[in-house]
Amino acid sequence: MSARQVDLRRVVYALSDALDLVGINDLHHGKRVGIMAAEIAQTLGWTKERQALAFDAGLLHDIGVSSTDLHRKLVEDFDWRGAIGHAEFGAHLLGGFAPLAYLAPVVHDHHTHWLELKQVDGEVANMANLIFLTDRADVLAASAMASDTLLASAPKIRDKLCSCAGPLFNPELVDGFLRASRKESFWLGLEPNAVRDYMVAKAGEPGLVSADLTTLLGIARLFSRVVDAKSHFTVEHSEGVARLVRFLGESFGLDADTCGKLEVAGYLHDIGKLRIPDSLLEKPGPLSDDERRLMASHAYETYRILAQIPGFEDISRWAAYHHEIPDGEGYPFHLEAAELSQECRLLRGADIFQALAQDRPYRARLPAAAILEHLRKLRDGGKLDRAIFATFEANLPYLYALAQPSRGDDNGVTAT
Numbered sequence: 001m002s003a004r005q006v007d008l009r010r011v012v013y014a015l016s017d018a019l020d021l022v023g024i025n026d027l028h029h030g031k032r033v034g035i036m037a038a039e040i041a042q043t044l045g046w047t048k049e050r051q052a053l054a055f056d057a058g059l060l061h062d063i064g065v066s067s068t069d070l071h072r073k074l075v076e077d078f079d080w081r082g083a084i085g086h087a088e089f090g091a092h093l094l095g096g097f098a099p100l101a102y103l104a105p106v107v108h109d110h111h112t113h114w115l116e117l118k119q120v121d122g123e124v125a126n127m128a129n130l131i132f133l134t135d136r137a138d139v140l141a142a143s144a145m146a147s148d149t150l151l152a153s154a155p156k157i158r159d160k161l162c163s164c165a166g167p168l169f170n171p172e173l174v175d176g177f178l179r180a181s182r183k184e185s186f187w188l189g190l191e192p193n194a195v196r197d198y199m200v201a202k203a204g205e206p207g208l209v210s211a212d213l214t215t216l217l218g219i220a221r222l223f224s225r226v227v228d229a230k231s232h233f234t235v236e237h238s239e240g241v242a243r244l245v246r247f248l249g250e251s252f253g254l255d256a257d258t259c260g261k262l263e264v265a266g267y268l269h270d271i272g273k274l275r276i277p278d279s280l281l282e283k284p285g286p287l288s289d290d291e292r293r294l295m296a297s298h299a300y301e302t303y304r305i306l307a308q309i310p311g312f313e314d315i316s317r318w319a320a321y322h323h324e325i326p327d328g329e330g331y332p333f334h335l336e337a338a339e340l341s342q343e344c345r346l347l348r349g350a351d352i353f354q355a356l357a358q359d360r361p362y363r364a365r366l367p368a369a370a371i372l373e374h375l376r377k378l379r380d381g382g383k384l385d386r387a388i389f390a391t392f393e394a395n396l397p398y399l400y401a402l403a404q405p406s407r408g409d410d411n412g413v414t415a416t
């Protein structure tokens, strides 16, 4: 299927799944916030468009959170003043991608107290405050769900939010929340199976928004920044991989559509890393067997997220197979050589090259000549195609420069 037939909404839903992975064991935070916000918006009699906006904003409000440590702080502290950093970073990311830029002002203020929103446009202020309210409701609901006491805890959650009406939350929104959350269905709709059903129904709604390759590249780049911001070691890793794999695709004479899809796969290949705890990505020494198994799960998560998107059949495989080795010793699928297409092999080559050209917690970045030696050993051991090695060898200085972070203006912004 051509990338031109991809529904942008389905891409957003799938990638919001990746954001929800940062909760590690609590997987549906963004979706629950979106569902509650849409339901309260409906209770308040807001237009269908505003209800849809409330849902989208809920889904993506934590796009600035890729760190599991940061996520923990946001959950543990009901009104953490450090929360503004991820709201600003999220708004910055969304503001840079035109099709989703309308969400940026809402995301920017989704932890701002109601009393501090006086200067903000009324519609934006109300939407941002609705997301703040439902976000905090979900933090309380998630902990009640974890102890299987959701319905029993509902009155306490309602009291807590009610006590914040005025300074933190717009009293009119709190009133809408109290009316909507009187129903058991409001709370039961937050349980994992209900959330899954809700999303399936949403995905099936008519109104396909066709995305061209340029739009797909834009959204893939946006989410690559979320992933790469997770650790300062991986700044622009995915962008570097995307640049390298496009070069390789063009060098191998692949057509423009395939090269574009390869670039998308490069941006998104590590999206499953959002579920990996920060401590593992930052560990200065070798990983234990258990840690290695956990780290290996990121490629599977990448597959699970991308394979949901109709039109991403190729992209999901190319992206998720980037740790598969032709000798069958890779992970997580242990594919054999015959199952690995040229595109998968190119992406794997680009991933290895970029990673070696960048500092890691356990080693400094390698000079170009040392990278080539490393790749030569892989080639001699049957773990890297001869033709891919030859392309790296023939273009070494150029590809080494291409692999480096650009240190552009966006890179100075971090989530913490």
Ligand SMILES: [Fe+2]
Pocket: 029, 061, 062, 135
């Ligand atoms: Fe949140």
Ligand SMILES: [Fe+2]
Pocket: 269, 270, 298, 299, 322, 323
């Ligand atoms: Fe990876």
Ligand SMILES: [Fe+2]
Pocket: 237, 241, 269, 270, 351
């Ligand atoms: Fe990677």
